[in-house]
Amino acid sequence: MLRVFPDAVTLEGDVPEQNVFGVNYVLRTSVTVRAGSSVIDIQDRLRNLGAQPGEYELLYHTNFGPPFLERGARFLGTYDRLVPRDEHASKGLEGMGRFEGPTPGFSEQVFLLHTVGDSEGLGHMALLNAAGTLAAHVSFSVDTLPYGILWKRTAAMEDGYVAGLNPCSDLPNPRKVERQEGRVATIGAGAEAVFRERIELVDGRDRVRALEDRLHALEVPSQTGAPGDFRKLGGR
Numbered sequence: 001m002l003r004v005f006p007d008a009v010t011l012e013g014d015v016p017e018q019n020v021f022g023v024n025y026v027l028r029t030s031v032t033v034r035a036g037s038s039v040i041d042i043q044d045r046l047r048n049l050g051a052q053p054g055e056y057e058l059l060y061h062t063n064f065g066p067p068f069l070e071r072g073a074r075f076l077g078t079y080d081r082l083v084p085r086d087e088h089a090s091k092g093l094e095g096m097g098r099f100e101g102p103t104p105g106f107s108e109q110v111f112l113l114h115t116v117g118d119s120e121g122l123g124h125m126a127l128l129n130a131a132g133t134l135a136a137h138v139s140f141s142v143d144t145l146p147y148g149i150l151w152k153r154t155a156a157m158e159d160g161y162v163a164g165l166n167p168c169s170d171l172p173n174p175r176k177v178e179r180q181e182g183r184v185a186t187i188g189a190g191a192e193a194v195f196r197e198r199i200e201l202v203d204g205r206d207r208v209r210a211l212e213d214r215l216h217a218l219e220v221p222s223q224t225g226a227p228g229d230f231r232k233l234g235g236r
Contacts, residue, residue: 008034024050025187038201045194048187055184057175058145059168060197064127064136069163071101072130075150076215077165078123081114081233083225085172090227096150099163104156111150112171112230117142118218122198125150125165126215128208135202135211140167144185144195147171167197171230181231 003010010032017025025048032041048054075097084090089109096111115123123142128135140148149172151164170183178184187193202208225233 007036008032023054024048025054025056038203040199042197042199043194044196045192046187047192048189051189053186053188053191055175055179055186056193057168057170057178057184058195059149059172060140060145060166061164062138062166062197062199063151063162063164065162068127068129068134068136069099069154069161070130071099073099073163074128074130075099075126075163075165076128076212077113077125077148077150078116078118078215078218078220079113079148080116080220080222081225081230082222083112083230083233084227085110085112086227092152093224096152099152100154102157102161103154104159106153106155108155109152110172111152113148113150114230114233115140115142115146115148115167116218116220123148123167124215124218125167126211127163127165128212131205132208132212133203133205135208136165137198137200137202137211138165138167139198139200141194141196144193145169145197147183169195173228183230 001012010030012030015027028045030043084093092109117123121142122139124139125148126135126137145167147168149166153162169185170178202211223233
């Protein structure tokens with residue numbers, strides 16, 4: 001469904017997920033853009049139409065390349081726990097917040113984050129270009145998207161030079177692992193869970209500096225865990 005307002009357009013649609021021996025869900029997705037704005041608002045409402053509670057997992061693949069991603073680009077985020085996904089990622093831990101230029105043969109590095117919300121309950125991740133004149137800013141509701149993923153794939157341009165700022169409801173492990181470690185969320189019969197993500201493209205040195213100052217002000221001390229192991233850091 002396309003809904004047109006005086007200063008905005010919203011595209012809305014339903015995605016059902018039904019299984020005779022499983023869940024009976026419907027996901028209503030709304031994407032809104034506004035005239036004269038560089039912001040995209042995404043809202044997903046997951047409703048459990050079944051008579052039993054059920055599990056869900058949700059991850060937003062929010063990926064950026066040039067001109068935001070380039071040699072010397074920087075990552076900022078609001079998080080209190082950080083875990084490299086594997087031993088390979090741990091080798092890049094010291095330089096996690098900076099990006100290389102296109103590098104043939106580069107193997108992806110993935111960093112898992114537990115995010116911290118601001119006064120509005122929003123977590124933040126941002127990618128700033130080297131000159132500090134452009135930024136891609138992702139904000140999201142931490143009540144239903146408490147985790148984030150920084151995906152670094154600075155391979156050759158021809159092979160996919162990209163960085164991912166990906167909010168998620170739990171970590172990108174097999175569901176069995178996430179269930180055992182208590183991170184898979186559930187939704188009650190007849191209940192609804194709401195997920196919000198905002199993507200903002202920030203242009204201009206002053207606006208990028210204001211964003212950078214804001215995210216620095218939200219920083220808190222963070223713990224760093226062993227590769228792939230969130231359990232020793234406490235909490236879900």
